[in-house]
Amino acid sequence: MGFEDSEKDNNVLKSQSQLLVDLKGEPGKNCGGFCKFCYFKKVDNSNPSPFGCKNCTFQMGCDYCTYSIREINGDFIPLPFAIQQIQNALFFQNYDKVNITSGGDVSFYPDLEALCKYISDVGLKIHLGYTSGKGFESVEIAKNLVDYGVDEITFSVFSTNPEIRKKWLNDKNAEESLKCLKYFCENCEVHCAIILIPGVNDGEELKKTINDLIDWGAHAAILMRFANKTEQGLILENAPIIDGIESHRVEEFKEIVRKTFEEFGDKIRITGTPLYDPLTNAPFAISYEESLLKKLRNKIKSEATIITGNISYTFLNKIFKDTPVNVIKVNKDISDLITAKDLETVDLKELKDTVFIPPMAFVHDRVAEEILNRDGNNRMILRGVDKLSLDGEVSGTLTKEEVLKFEKNAFEELIEKINFFGKPI
Incomplete structure (x- = not known):
């Protein structure tokens, strides 16, 4: 549920020719210890309860909403298993690049160099899908990995100040991990992530970090809002x-994000998550295009309700203004993280006969129906389109035109569903 998850989405959109190799591993166990700000810190995994989700069948609970959301993956897989993944995949399809990812941190995978050498020997380039670099003990490792075909990396930086990294990332070898980052920046396409903690690595510290990344040759930096509630x-x-x-x-x-882009955006790609991308206006870049919105609104022939989160609400409310579609929000910033508890707060009087909930919401379909029909009505509860927009983790690799095309297609698909399932006007 963080940077590494969106990287998987990013690679699907960016290129269908990347083979994803999952080394498994878990936060806190296979990453050199929790960072202070880790999303998974303090999670009790002793008896996980399922949330319910779109992947569940008749029974609430599946691998995704019970285990994957908590990154309960077990330890790293052995090297022969990783190689077997690659061999099996190459038997059916050709790929240009292998994206190595993990629920832990790939820099701690004990056989990373051997795995990369094998991938290089079969003629493929390598993307290290996520790392903080904490597991790299010397810059020689970075040099070896580049020699073995690593040409793309997503790197969780936080700060280029080694003392800050030691304290906040639990990085015992901060100077060396930063040397590795510098070497990667000089020799690879490096996309950096910076989770912002107020008073710790924002302000002048952020400026210093961005300046360092520019000097080293990083391609992009995404600023990530810290979640604490x-x-x-x-x-x-x-x-x-x-x-x-x-x-x-x-x-x-x-x-x-805007100010950082204005100061540094001519030297390095700057985006933010959960918002925003100053270059493309994502997420919901379409909300700034009034002529395009008018065409979309004219296609709406039925009424429905859309339930969403705090951030998306502002955009969706504007997009569906003066249409038979009303948008209501629950108190959850990210729509995909809406749960059954959030749906229980919805005022049922605001709902129309057809209701769309976020596709990735963590609630079982049957439970959503029960909650939103507990007043005795028989509303049709549906999931919307998987992705209506793209946040900075994906839009940062695209142009404004590509983002608008993606959103236009997504909203046209949603409007088709509204017209088909909604009550005609």
Whole structure:
């Protein structure tokens, strides 16, 4: 549920020729210990209860909403198993690149160099899908990995100040991990992630980090809002992760992204998540295109209700303004992290006969129907389109035109569903 998950989505959109190799592993266990701000810190995995989700069948609970959301993967898989994944995949399809990912941190995979050498020997380039670099003990490892075909990396930086990394990332070898990052930046396409903690690595510290990344040759930096409350996205009963920290307000965070882009955007690609991308206006870039919105609105022939989260609400409310579609929100910033508890807060009087909930919402279909029909009505409860927009983790690799094309297609698909299942006007 963090940067590494979106990287998987990113690679699907970016290129169908990347083979994803999952080394498994778990946060806190296979990553050199929790970072102070880790989403999975303080999660009790001893007896996980399922949330319910779109992947469930008749019974509530599946591997995704019970285990995967908590990154309960077990230890790293042995090297022969990883190689077998690659061999099996190459038997059916050709790929240009292998994306190595993990529920832990790939820099701690004990056979990473051997795996990369094998991939290089079969003629494929390598993308290290996510790492903090904490497991790289010397810059020689980085040099070897580049020699073995690593040409793309997503790197969780937090700060280029080694003392800050030692304290906040539990990085015992901060100087060396930063040397590795510098070498990767000089020799690979590097996309950096910076989770922002107020008063720790924002402000002048952020400027220093961005300047360092520019000097080293990084391609992009994504600023990530720190979640410390349930409504901000901590749905695993582990809030707060850090006592006494108030995360940046949504608009405050957006302003930090905008100012960082204005200062550095001509030298490095700057985006933010959960918002925003100043170059493309994502997410919901379409909300800024009035002529395009008018064409979409004219296609709506039925009425329906859309339930969403705090951030998406502002955009969707504008997009569906003056249409028979009403948008209501629950107190959860990220729509995909809406749960059954959130749906219980909805005022049923605001709902029309057809209701769309976020496709990735963590609630079983049957439970959603029961909650939203508990007043005795027989509303049709449906899931919307999987992705209506793209946040900075994906839009950062695309142009404004590509983002708008994606959103136009997505909203046309949603409107088709509204017209088919909704009550005609």
